[in-house]
Amino acid sequence: MATKSGIYWVTWANAHAKNSNKVDDLEVSFKNAATAFIKALKDAGATVNVSTTKRSDKRAYLFHWSWKISQGKCKPSDAQKMIGVDIEWNHGDLAKSKSGALEMVNGFGLAIPPRSINPPSLTSNHISGKAIDMTITWTGTIKVKKKDGTAVSVTSSPNVNTNTILHSIGESYGVKKLKTDAPHWSYNGR
8 A cells, every 4th residue: 555645755765765965975986076076165165065965766756756746847646656665646635745745845855946946856866876965155255276276266156056157166077067956066967
């Protein structure tokens, strides 16, 4: 018997479909790139908080469909089944289905509009260890070294998605910004 969507699935995922926040769990070439970028940021005085590196495909599935259903981007009946995740998205009432999905979105701490306009991906680079979610903060202007050693002045911005100077510094290390998802960086910008 399938269990309806809701906070139960956050607890289930935390036990059976974990996320890692360890840079060491990333795929080796992206780990090296992310480590060097983070070091450059910290050396310049920024604070870097990593929230996600490697992600279970089951967790990605729960993220994707809970986000889409809670945000009204699909009907609960549109959600595909996944072997090993016996969830019932359709509660028989759209408002209850959306409410169960929103419990999951909130429980997982997923970014929703305006912070992120994209549903979490079913094929996320996190699954292969080639993406990192991190919050980067500082005040004023700092000088961050690009991979080639060139120091670049970068001013703090409340919206990391529009901070193109910071994006170019990350890119020099092979860490590319997804400009529609505040914490997300990856090897290919997706």
